[in-house]
Each structure stands twice: as C-alpha cells, then as structure tokens.
Amino acid sequence: MSARALLRPVRGRLILAVALQALSSVSATGVLVAMAMIGDRLLAGAGAVCTIALAGAGAALLSVLCAAAAGALTHLADTGLQLRLRRQLASRLSRVPLSWYAGRGSGAVKKTVHDDVAALHHLVAHTVLDVTAVVVTPLAALVHLATVDPVLAALCVLPAVAGALLFRRAMANAGPQMAAYGRAATEINNAAVEFVDGIAVLKTFGRAGEAHHRYRRAADAFSDFFTTWAAGTTAVTTASQLVVTAPAVLLTVLAAAVPAVAAGVVTPGAVVAFVLLAPAVAAPVATIGRQTQALRTGLSAAGAVADVLRTPVRTPGTAEPDGTTIRLHDVGFGYADGVPVLSGLDLELPPGTVTALVGPSGAGKSTVARLIAGLHEVTTGRITVGGVDVRDLDPAVLHHTVGFVLQDVVLLRASVAENIALARPGATAAQIEAAARTARIHDRIAAAPGGYRAIVGTELVLSGGEAQRLSIARALLADPPVLILDEATAYADPHAEAEIQRALSALTAGRTMLVIAHRLAGIRHADRIVVLDAGRITEQGRHAGLLAAGGRYARMWRAQQLTPALEETA
Numbered sequence: 086m087s088a089r090a091l092l093r094p095v096r097g098r099l100i101l102a103v104a105l106q107a108l109s110s111v112s113a114t115g116v117l118v119a120m121a122m123i124g125d126r127l128l129a130g131a132g133a134v135c136t137i138a139l140a141g142a143g144a145a146l147l148s149v150l151c152a153a154a155a156g157a158l159t160h161l162a163d164t165g166l167q168l169r170l171r172r173q174l175a176s177r178l179s180r181v182p183l184s185w186y187a188g189r190g191s192g193a194v195k196k197t198v199h200d201d202v203a204a205l206h207h208l209v210a211h212t213v214l215d216v217t218a219v220v221v222t223p224l225a226a227l228v229h230l231a232t233v234d235p236v237l238a239a240l241c242v243l244p245a246v247a248g249a250l251l252f253r254r255a256m257a258n259a260g261p262q263m264a265a266y267g268r269a270a271t272e273i274n275n276a277a278v279e280f281v282d283g284i285a286v287l288k289t290f291g292r293a294g295e296a297h298h299r300y301r302r303a304a305d306a307f308s309d310f311f312t313t314w315a316a317g318t319t320a321v322t323t324a325s326q327l328v329v330t331a332p333a334v335l336l337t338v339l340a341a342a343v344p345a346v347a348a349g350v351v352t353p354g355a356v357v358a359f360v361l362l363a364p365a366v367a368a369p370v371a372t373i374g375r376q377t378q379a380l381r382t383g384l385s386a387a388g389a390v391a392d393v394l395r396t397p398v399r400t401p402g403t404a405e406p407d408g409t410t411i412r413l414h415d416v417g418f419g420y421a422d423g424v425p426v427l428s429g430l431d432l433e434l435p436p437g438t439v440t441a442l443v444g445p446s447g448a449g450k451s452t453v454a455r456l457i458a459g460l461h462e463v464t465t466g467r468i469t470v471g472g473v474d475v476r477d478l479d480p481a482v483l484h485h486t487v488g489f490v491l492q493d494v495v496l497l498r499a500s501v502a503e504n505i506a507l508a509r510p511g512a513t514a515a516q517i518e519a520a521a522r523t524a525r526i527h528d529r530i531a532a533a534p535g536g537y538r539a540i541v542g543t544e545l546v547l548s549g550g551e552a553q554r555l556s557i558a559r560a561l562l563a564d565p566p567v568l569i570l571d572e573a574t575a576y577a578d579p580h581a582e583a584e585i586q587r588a589l590s591a592l593t594a595g596r597t598m599l600v601i602a603h604r605l606a607g608i609r610h611a612d613r614i615v616v617l618d619a620g621r622i623t624e625q626g627r628h629a630g631l632l633a634a635g636g637r638y639a640r641m642w643r644a645q646q647l648t649p650a651l652e653e654t655a
C-alpha cells in the first residue's frame with residue numbers, strides 16, 4: 086500500500102473540502118474587492134455603495150460558511166481514516182513475526198503507530214485546507230488586480246517571486262536534512278523507551294544516574310543537528326520572510342503607483358485596490374516553509390504507516406491438523422543470521438506421551454518451545470502439528486491444539502479472570518475458578534480485595550511463582566490436547582511445585598506433553614527424555630537407559646543428586 090492508496094478512502098471528501106475551501110478563499114478576496122470598490126466610488130464621489138456593501142457582507146458570510154463546512158468535512162474524513170488505520174495497524178502488527186519487532190526497536194514502532202498516525206491527522210484535517218487557501222487566495226487577488234491595472238499587478242508579484250527564490254535557497258539541502266531529522270527523532274524515541282524499560286535494573290545496580298545517558302545523548306544530538314541546520318539557513322529564511330511582509334510589498338507597489346497617480350495614468354481608486362489586495366498576493370510565501378514542512382511531515386508519516394501496512398504477513402491457512410502429533414523435521418533456526426541456535430533437529434511428540442527436553446543452559450530448549458508456539462519461524466526444515474506445517478495453520482487452530490506455559494510469563498493489565506480466560510473468553514466464573522484451584526492460585530486470588538475482578542499489576546501484584554501458576558491455570562482452562570511446559574515450576578517452592586506437578590499429572594492422560602525442565606527429578610518418569618546440547622540432540626531414551634549409557638544425562642543426573650547433599654553439608 087502506497088501513501089496515496091492510504092488516503093484513497095477519504096479522497097472524495099477531501100476533494101469536496103478543497104473545493105469549499107477554494108470558494109471560501111475566493112469569497113474572502115471578494116470582501117476586499119468590495120471594500121476597494123467602495124473606496125473607489127467614494128473617492129470618485131459616485132455615492133451609492135449600499136449594494137456593494139451588501140455584496141461584500143454576503144461574500145464574508147459565504148466565506149465563513151464554506152470554511153466551516155470544509156473544516157467539518159476534513160475532520161470527519163480524518164476521524165474515519167484514523168480509526169481504519171489504527172485497526173489495520175493493530176491487525177497487521179499482531180500478525181508480523183516477532184523478528185520484525187526485534188529488527189526495529191519499540192521506539193520506532195511507537196513512532197509509526199502513534200506519532201505518524203497523529204501527523205496524518207494534521208495532514209488530512211488541516212494541511213490540505215491550509216495549502217488550498219495559500220494557493221487560491223493570492224491567485225484570486227492577482228486576477229482581480231490584473232483587471233484593475235496589469236502593470237502594477239505584475240509589480241506586486243515581484244516580492245512574492247523574490248521571497249520564493251530566497252526560500253528555495255534556504256531549503257536547498259532540505260531533503261537529506263529532513264531524513265536526518267526523522268532519524269534523530271526516532272533515536273530519541275528509542276532512547277526514551279530503553280530508558281523506561283531499563284531504569285529498574287540500572288537502579289538495582291546503583292547506576293540510575295547513567296540510565297538516561299543514551300536519552301541525553303540522543304537529545305543533545307538532536308539539538309546540535311537542529312542548531313547547525315538553523316544557523317546555516319536563518320539569514321536567508323529571514324530575508325525571504327521580510328520581502329513578503331505587507332510594508333515591503335506596499336513600498337514596492339506605491340513606489341510606482343504614487344507617481345502614476347500624479348501623472349494621471351492610474352486612478353486613486355485603483356491604488357486603494359492595490360493597498361488592500363497586494364499584501365495578500367505575497368503573504369502566503371511567508372507560510373511556504375510551514376506548509377511545505379507540514380505537507381512533507383504528513384506525507385512521510387503516510388509513507389511510514391503504509392510501509393507497516395505493507396509488511397508481509399503469512400496468510401493463515403485453512404488446513405485442519407489430522408491428529409495432534411507434533412514433529413520437528415530437520416529444524417534449523419537462529420535469532421541472527423549466521424548464528425545457528427538449533428541445527429538438524431528431528432523430534433516427534435506422539436499423542437499421549439510425555440517428552441522431556443533437557444540440556445545445559447543456552448542449549449536451545451526454550452527456543453524449541455517458541456518455534457512450536459509459532460513465535461518465530463524456523464530457518465530451515467519444518468514443524469508440523471497433525472501433519473500440517475505450523476506456518477500453514479490458522480494461529481487460532483494452533484493455539485487450540487497446543488497450550489503453552491512459557492518461561493517468560495506475560496500477564497495483561499486486565500482482570501485476573503480475563504487473564505485466566507485468555508484462550509477461552511467464553512469460560513464461566515466457575516470454570517475459571519476450577520482452573521485456578523487446580524493450579525493452586527485460587528487462595529491467593531481470593532485473598533486479594535477484588536478477587537477475580539482485581540486488575541493484575543495494579544490491584545493484584547503477583548510474584549514470579551504466582552504468575553507462573555496463573556499461566557498454568559490459563560493452560561488448564563484452555564484444555565488443549567498438547568501442552569508445552571517451559572520451566573513451568575521454575576519459581577515455585579518445593580511444596581507448591583509438588584502440588585503443581587500433581588495437577589499437571591492429572592492433565593497428561595491422553596495428552597501430548599513436552600516438558601522443558603532443569604530439575605531432572607521431576608521428569609524421570611517421562612516416556613522419553615531428549616538431551617539437547619548446543620542446538621543438537623545428543624541423546625534420547627528413558628531415564629534408566631540414559632543413566633546406564635553414562636553420557637551427558639547421567640552426568641547431569643549425578644550432579645543434581647550431589648547438589649542437595651552439598652547444600653546440607655554447607
């Protein structure tokens with residue numbers, strides 16, 4: 086979608102608004118013409134100015150009404166456009182791959198979603214009309230003055246031409262400068278977001294003073310850039326403004342008109358017309374900078390929004406999985422180009438079985454979970470659910486088939502009930518409570534003042550382990566045939582962990598499970614244990630077999646058996 090296509094839905098209303106604004110500007114000029122005609126009549130002693138005065142008043146009324154109608158139209162067009170764009174952006178941004186966000190930074194995304202859409206408001210609601218007025222008013226004034234005296238009319242164009250030429254010189258390098266301006270503004274946005282995101286951890290290490298370092302640097306760079314740019318152009322820009330001021334224009338015209346009146350080649354009435362209308366011919370040049378800038382900003386914002394809306398997203402397929410078997414076929418993946426995290430991974434999760442994925446930190450276990458969840462796309466190979474590539478599955482079907490309790494629990498700033506019912510919005514209060522009880526989080530929720538209506542993060546602040554149990558309640562309620570647990574009990578104390586394990590055990594019957602755990606004791610009864618090391622499967626089998634093999638798993642098991650003893654003797 087191009088910037089032009091973006092504005093297509095409101096084109097009809099904008100054209101009508103431009104026509105009304107043009108009529109308003111012509112009518113406003115008509116008022117000045119009527120005043121000039123009255124002056125001419127009075128100077129000539131012709132009297133009878135009533136009709137002209139009435140016509141002038143009519144023109145004034147028409148001008149006001151047309152301007153109001155034009156403004157109402159553009160604001161209506163803008164409201165509809167903003168709503169449509171925000172919906173389209175929300176829909177697109179929810180479907181772009183996570184890597185798209187990683188490649189940008191939240192500041193840049195926020196700039197497009199918020200600032201650029203707001204800049205479009207100015208373009209559609211104001212700039213279009215302002216530019217119309219700036220073009221039509223001087224033209225209408227000039228046309229009338231040309232009928233009064235063509236030579237003097239040509240003369241009053243001179244200040245406008247001089248102002249425009251000076252302004253062009255000031256803006257000679259504006260294209261690259263505007264691009265640099267946009268980059269500097271984006272850098273400030275990114276730095277501000279980073280500042281807010283990182284402040285807690287920096288404070289923890291007593292380095293709060295440095296927290297805003299990048300932000301300050303970005304703001305300084307922005308200020309330096311702007312000062313240098315302004316210093317190089319201020320003199321010429323000021324000159325371009327000065328030559329089009331009313332006194333400068335009147336001086337130019339009167340320098341020729343006064344001798345012409347004395348010589349009897351121009352009437353005093355004609356001079357009145359020039360005094361009233363000549364400033365209007367040149368005045369818009371003073372606003373060229375502002376209007377051009379507003380147009381550029383608006384069009385570049387439209388371009389940025391159009392770019393986001395053009396971001397390719399995979400159209401969800403309509404294929405239905407045949408069963409719930411999950412297979413990883415020769416899967417390779419890396420977060421960054423040339424840095425593989427997983428390579429040649431073949432893995433099958435047969436229905437009703439529990440597969441445990443273990444391995445040292447950084448081996449890629451959570452990455453496997455994220456790939457199955459569709460949060461990232463495999464670089465090579467494929468992942469299938471019931472024989473269908475996850476990329477060809479409708480995300481809704483994927484998430485009904487596979488439930489996730491991932492390491493990084495994300496809770497929404499919504500009620501506890503809404504958070505639990507995320508994957509099943511129609512769930513009843515009783516079903517939500519039952520899931521919370523099974524996940525051993527009900528008592529904590531019931532003890533909070535708002536209970537299940539309390540807003541998570543403000544009215545109910547949960548610890549890491551509690552958040553984990555709430556996300557287990559979520560998965561329990563969704564009741565998917567396949568469940569992936571990534572460090573599901575990482576935050577829980579031993580007592581709570583045992584309870585959660587019991588609750589989860591009840592779930593496993595008839596279900597496919599992939600459990601990613603560091604503590605091997607919890608998964609030693611798994612149907613299959615897969616050992617991942619540096620993104621490759623190095624061993625797999627049942628607990629006893631792997632122990633007997635004396636490989637990596639056996640070493641990890643022995644190390645974990647020793648650890649409690651060491652703690653006790655310490």
Ligand SMILES: Nc1ncnc2c1ncn2[C@@H]1O[C@H](COP(=O)(O)OP(=O)(O)OP(=O)(O)O)[C@@H](O)[C@H]1O
Pocket residue numbers: 420421426444445446447448449450451452453
């Ligand atoms: N979002 C990311 N961007 C870039 N690299 C990442 C990202 N997430 C993980 N990695 C890298 O991918 C590799 C595997 O990480 P992963 O979290 O899958 O390991 P893991 O086996 O689950 O580790 P742990 O047991 O410590 O949680 C690591 O080298 C990690 O640095």
